[in-house]
Amino acid sequence: MNKRDMLKQDMISAGERFADAFSLPKDMVVNATLFHMVGGSELFVENFKGIVSYTCHSIVIKGNNVKYCVCGECLTIEYYSNEDMKISGQIQEVKVIREA
């Protein structure tokens, strides 16, 4: 991890602390991606940058500094708009891929 990344990490943790101190939503303060899952078949995603890859078995979503991998079967994107997206299918796991 270079100095720039370390600085960024420090800023994020500072933002988290700030959000905790003033009871503000963290996704707004640190620009974090918000996942809202309903059962095992529906997943609402907000505040993301885009799709990195899409197959029936996995969808990789680019967040702010990290990537998220939604794994499952018969995955479809029910809608994909500027604000949010909805993934449906048999979701098995949601993984966070931290960039080295």
Added chain:
Amino acid sequence: MQNRWIRFVRGCLVIRIDGDYMERFFNMCRMHDIDLWDIRKEQDVCMCEAYASDFVKMPPLLRKTGTKASVVKKRGLPFYFPFIKKRIIFFMGVIICLAMLNYVTEYVWAIEYVGNLQVSDDELSDFLEQESIHYGMKKSSLNCEEKEKRLRETFQNVTWTSIYFEGTKLFIEIKENEKSEPVPIEIKGTDIVANESGTITSIVTRNGVPKVKAGDTVEKGQVLVSGSVPVYDESQTVVKYQIYDADADIYIRTPIAYKTTISSGYPVVVYTGNRIKMGFAQIGDYHIDAMPILDFFMGESKNLYETITEKHQVVLLDNIYLPVYYGTINRKEYYIKYFTYTEDEMKSKLSENYEKFILSLQEKGVQIVEKNVKMVKNSKGMDLYGDILAIKQTGETAAIQAYHNVDEDIEE
């Protein structure tokens, strides 16, 4: 999330995306505010849906990402316009029909009375006529509450009323007072006078002073029982008169004259067998049938017709009565043929009529004491003269004749 009705109204396309950088294409669509939905992977290609208006914004994005898009299916209202344009008359007809239906349902086309036992339908119809409630009136012009009040005021024995609409039918629902209060009998003061001349056979008086006795001969209009009863003092002088309604059973022996005539010729309706049955339609006051056309082509016939019309009103959904009627007109042609009775037939017919008359008298409680019959033949037919001596109930009420005299006597 987009509403599917909005998608239908705006019109959407099912698009097949093919290429190596489909994810980039989706991201660029997102950046350019192009909404996509139902994105699913099918082998190497992706299927998705987008608004038809957004599809025109896609070509630059497709070029940049090196992907190809092809329309698989079109959905939504904008794609129905060419279909509607070709069948404009049909759709105009549907719209006009709906508009007319909406228009006619604002009026009353049927009236039904519910719950009336003592008050007849005719009385209620007269009431509605007085209140200017009729077929074809606008529903909004009727103040139901006010008319309910008027209905209760008009009919004293009506305890509850409800005037309401179901579709285009107006219901007049009433409840009547089943326990009617006894009406106080008002004493007017009446005599009983003879209906006809004859001899009194019996008289039983319940109220009043009898003026005749059994065996007396009376004339028509003579007082039989007087309603003014004299009150005497100790010196047997009339002090005053008390007024009653005279009541008595009086039987009189009186002659009854009977005469009946029969003509030797009599008409008989003979059907020719020519029948015409056809349908008709009526919209409001306009009647449509093919009978005038038929008369025009067949020529004016001198024969007569018996016409039976069967009429039905068009009803939608059980309650929406429309001013549209349909039915059948059944017309049977006939002519009148005159036949002549023989003398025996005339006698038989006259005797039959006479027997019926006697039977009707007996049913009314008249006792026949004596009867003489004479039949006379003349140029036109035959006459029957019957002289009957009968015992029957007599007497009809009339205002007291001596009343004013009584007052004057008392004043004197």
